[in-house]
Amino acid sequence: MQVRPLQDRVLVKRLEEETKTAGGIIIPDNHTEKPVQGEIVSVGPGYRKEDGSFRELDVKAGDKVLFGKYAGTDVKVEGVDYLIMKEDDILGVLQ
Amino acid sequence: MQVRPLQDRVLVKRLEEETKTAGGIIIPDNHTEKPVQGEIVSVGPGYRKEDGSFRELDVKAGDKVLFGKYAGTDVKVEGVDYLIMKEDDILGVLQ
Amino acid sequence: MQVRPLQDRVLVKRLEEETKTAGGIIIPDNHTEKPVQGEIVSVGPGYRKEDGSFRELDVKAGDKVLFGKYAGTDVKVEGVDYLIMKEDDILGVLQ
Amino acid sequence: MQVRPLQDRVLVKRLEEETKTAGGIIIPDNHTEKPVQGEIVSVGPGYRKEDGSFRELDVKAGDKVLFGKYAGTDVKVEGVDYLIMKEDDILGVLQ
Amino acid sequence: MQVRPLQDRVLVKRLEEETKTAGGIIIPDNHTEKPVQGEIVSVGPGYRKEDGSFRELDVKAGDKVLFGKYAGTDVKVEGVDYLIMKEDDILGVLQ
Amino acid sequence: MQVRPLQDRVLVKRLEEETKTAGGIIIPDNHTEKPVQGEIVSVGPGYRKEDGSFRELDVKAGDKVLFGKYAGTDVKVEGVDYLIMKEDDILGVLQ
Amino acid sequence: MQVRPLQDRVLVKRLEEETKTAGGIIIPDNHTEKPVQGEIVSVGPGYRKEDGSFRELDVKAGDKVLFGKYAGTDVKVEGVDYLIMKEDDILGVLQ
Numbered sequence: 001m002q003v004r005p006l007q008d009r010v011l012v013k014r015l016e017e018e019t020k021t022a023g024g025i026i027i028p029d030n031h032t033e034k035p036v037q038g039e040i041v042s043v044g045p046g047y048r049k050e051d052g053s054f055r056e057l058d059v060k061a062g063d064k065v066l067f068g069k070y071a072g073t074d075v076k077v078e079g080v081d082y083l084i085m086k087e088d089d090i091l092g093v094l095q
Numbered sequence: 096m097q098v099r100p101l102q103d104r105v106l107v108k109r110l111e112e113e114t115k116t117a118g119g120i121i122i123p124d125n126h127t128e129k130p131v132q133g134e135i136v137s138v139g140p141g142y143r144k145e146d147g148s149f150r151e152l153d154v155k156a157g158d159k160v161l162f163g164k165y166a167g168t169d170v171k172v173e174g175v176d177y178l179i180m181k182e183d184d185i186l187g188v189l190q
Numbered sequence: 191m192q193v194r195p196l197q198d199r200v201l202v203k204r205l206e207e208e209t210k211t212a213g214g215i216i217i218p219d220n221h222t223e224k225p226v227q228g229e230i231v232s233v234g235p236g237y238r239k240e241d242g243s244f245r246e247l248d249v250k251a252g253d254k255v256l257f258g259k260y261a262g263t264d265v266k267v268e269g270v271d272y273l274i275m276k277e278d279d280i281l282g283v284l285q
Numbered sequence: 286m287q288v289r290p291l292q293d294r295v296l297v298k299r300l301e302e303e304t305k306t307a308g309g310i311i312i313p314d315n316h317t318e319k320p321v322q323g324e325i326v327s328v329g330p331g332y333r334k335e336d337g338s339f340r341e342l343d344v345k346a347g348d349k350v351l352f353g354k355y356a357g358t359d360v361k362v363e364g365v366d367y368l369i370m371k372e373d374d375i376l377g378v379l380q
Numbered sequence: 381m382q383v384r385p386l387q388d389r390v391l392v393k394r395l396e397e398e399t400k401t402a403g404g405i406i407i408p409d410n411h412t413e414k415p416v417q418g419e420i421v422s423v424g425p426g427y428r429k430e431d432g433s434f435r436e437l438d439v440k441a442g443d444k445v446l447f448g449k450y451a452g453t454d455v456k457v458e459g460v461d462y463l464i465m466k467e468d469d470i471l472g473v474l475q
Numbered sequence: 476m477q478v479r480p481l482q483d484r485v486l487v488k489r490l491e492e493e494t495k496t497a498g499g500i501i502i503p504d505n506h507t508e509k510p511v512q513g514e515i516v517s518v519g520p521g522y523r524k525e526d527g528s529f530r531e532l533d534v535k536a537g538d539k540v541l542f543g544k545y546a547g548t549d550v551k552v553e554g555v556d557y558l559i560m561k562e563d564d565i566l567g568v569l570q
Numbered sequence: 571m572q573v574r575p576l577q578d579r580v581l582v583k584r585l586e587e588e589t590k591t592a593g594g595i596i597i598p599d600n601h602t603e604k605p606v607q608g609e610i611v612s613v614g615p616g617y618r619k620e621d622g623s624f625r626e627l628d629v630k631a632g633d634k635v636l637f638g639k640y641a642g643t644d645v646k647v648e649g650v651d652y653l654i655m656k657e658d659d660i661l662g663v664l665q
Contacts, residue, residue, distance in 0.1 A: 001189055001190065002189070002190045003161065003187040003188070003189060003190070004187055004188045004189075004190055005186065005187045006153055006154070006182075006185055006186065006187055006188065007153070007183075009186060009187065011187065044187075045153075048150075049620075050144075052150050055618075055622050058576055058577070058615075059576070066573065066645050066647075066654070068643050073163050073186060075161050075186065075187070077161075077189070084161070084186040084187055087576075088577075090576055091575065091576065091579060091643060091645065091654040092573040092574055092575045092576055092579065092581065092614075092645070092654055093573070093574045093576065094571055094572070094573060094574075094647070095571065095572045095573070095574055096284055096285065097284070097285045098256065098282040098283070098284060098285070099282055099283045099284075099285055100281065100282045101248055101249070101277075101280055101281065101282055101283065102248070102278075104281060104282065106282065139282075140248075143245075147245050168258050168281060170256050170281065170282070172256075172284070179256070179281040179282055191379055191380065192379070192380045193351065193377040193378070193379060193380070194377055194378045194379075194380055195376065195377045196343055196344070196372075196375055196376065196377055196378065197343070197373075199376060199377065201377065234377075235343075238340075240334075242340050263353050263376060265351050265376065265377070267351075267379070274351070274376040274377055286474055286475065287474070287475045288446065288472040288473070288474060288475070289472055289473045289474075289475055290471065290472045291438055291439070291467075291470055291471065291472055291473065292438070292468075294471060294472065296472065329472075330438075333435075335429075337435050358448055358471060360446050360471065360472070362446075362474070369446070369471040369472055381569055381570065382569070382570045383541065383567040383568070383569060383570070384567055384568045384569075384570055385566065385567045386533055386534070386562075386565055386566065386567055386568065387533070387563075389566060389567065391567065424567075425533075428530075432530050453543050453566060455541050455566065455567070457541075457569070464541070464566040464567055476664055476665065477664070477665045478636065478662040478663070478664060478665070479662055479663045479664075479665055480661065480662045481628055481629070481657075481660055481661065481662055481663065482628070482658075484661060484662065486662065519662075520628075523625075527625050548638050548661060550636050550661065550662070552636075552664070559636070559661040559662055
């Protein structure tokens with residue numbers, strides 16, 4: 001089963017970040033407010049223009065992206081966790 | 096009796112998700128904030144354009160869709176529970 | 191005495207819903223947050239366009255409609271209770 | 286002395302409603318949240334259009350109107366209480 | 381020294397209202413929420429249009445105006461108290 | 476070192492106001508909510524228009540201006556305190 | 571690894587400010603609410619126009635800029651801390 005995002009949304013697979021201190025202590029989740037990274041799995045058709053056509057997104061499947069910790073909505077498809085967010089929630093692309 | 100959604104709204108039949116842990120304990124509703132799935136039953140005519148005509152929606156009856164847990168409004172028609180939401184509340188289509 | 195709604199507003203007569211459980215216990219009002227049904231009594235001339243003309247509403251007098259519990263404003267005209275709401279507060283039409 | 290409302294505002298004389306129960310007990314003001322009625326005393330020139338001209342209002346002096354309890358601002362002119370509100374705060378006209 | 385209001389702002393000299401009860405008791409300020417009156421001292425050039433020109437205001441210096449109690453910002457120029465507010469905060473003109 | 480404000484922002488040097496009572500008692504800052512005066516040090520290129528060009532501001536370096544007490548953001552450049560604010564935060568020009 | 575900011579965003583390297591008093595006491599972070607300075611590392615392609623093309627930003631890589639303390643989102647790329655913010659969060663350029 002696949003997810004086709006609508007409009008200007010993208011489906012993102014979160015890339016785990018280490019949240020351990022140097023000494024190896026795991027910091028609980030609510031103390032690490034920094035943005036996270038992910039890889040785009042699929043993208044929507046783009047922004048709807050007034051005439052009904054779409055303007056394509058600036059990101060594409062495979063892009064590694066930075067976004068805010070609370071961006072998007074968690075979705076689970078066939079037991080796998082993803083995020084669906086608007087392209088505007090993406091801060092930048094890692095190259 | 097049928098419901099004809101107005102404008103860019105859709106009528107959705109919620110698809111139940113399992114909210115049991117591996118050990119079979121049912122987690123109360125307010126601990127499972129993840130989005131839910133549904134099937135679109137009927138769709139409105141679309142977005143009203145300035146000239147009065149409609150731009151059709153990107154989803155259609157029969158589509159299985161993902162949406163946020165708090166999207167839409169619960170309605171009961173002849174004893175059956177549905178959701179009416181705006182197309183913009185739909186995150187993606189399952190294929 | 192009649193009420194002529196202004197612009198994109200409609201005058202609605204609320205249709206009572208049963209709020210009893212199977213065992214006949216009446217659930218107090220603040221526990222039944224589900225939308226309610228009503229019948230449209232009269233409609234305003236429509237949305238004002240930039241040129242001053244009106245775009246007619248998609249609903250008409252006699253339509254049975256669904257709306258959110260808190261939609262509109264209660265008005266009493268000659269002792270009868272009505273709701274005045276914007277067409278945009280109407281979720282769908284029952285057919 | 287007269288009040289000339291600006292733009293899309295109207296000057297309204299509130300029509301008192303009875304707020305007694307059948308047994309004649311006067312219900313304190315904060316328990317009667319229902320809209321009130323009034324008569325329009327004077328109207329502004331209308332909505333300002335981009336080219337500087339006005340689009341006239343849909344109501345006129347003498348109209349009996351319904352509005353929300355908290356619509357408008359109370360003004361006192363020569364000891365008489367009025368309300369100044371925007372036409373958009375008027376729900377409907379009584380005929 | 382003079383104040384030239386910018387854009388659609390006006391400089392207003394507040395006209396004092398009596399806030400005594402019939403028996404002569406002075407009601408403290410926070411119990412008299414009703415709008416106040418003032419006289420316009422000077423007006424800005426008007427609303428900026430897209431092409432950079434101005435659309436003149438509907439009020440002029442010398443107009444006696446009604447406005448909400450909390451409209452505008454208090455300014456003191458050479459020891460005299462004024463209010464600077466946007467024309468849109470003015471409810472009506474007294475004639 | 477100089478500060479070049481971006482777009483419709485201006486750099487302002489605050490002019491100190493006396494906040495002493497007649498008897499010479501200094502009133503703490505949070506009791507003197509009245510706007511303050513300043514002198515414009517430099518101005519941005521103006522409002523960006525749709526075609527990318529700028530519409531110049533109505534104020535210029537050297538203007539003595541009135542603004543609300545909480546307008547703008549404090550900046551320190553080479554040990555000197557300034558305010559950077561949007562032209563729209565300026566209430567009027569002293570002449 | 572590089573970060574390519576999207577649209578009208580910029581990647582900024584924060585320039586540390588001294589937050590010691592004259593006597594050398596370090597003031598804790600939450601007492602120094604003043605804006606901070608940074609150097610722009612890379613910029614996005616600009617503001618998306620209706621036709622899909624970009625309008626370039628007014629700032630460029632290498633610019634030293636002033637911004638509000640809470641502007642932007644902290645990102646860490648290969649162990650180095652940056653800020654990603656919208657150009658509109660930049661108050662001015664140091665020259």
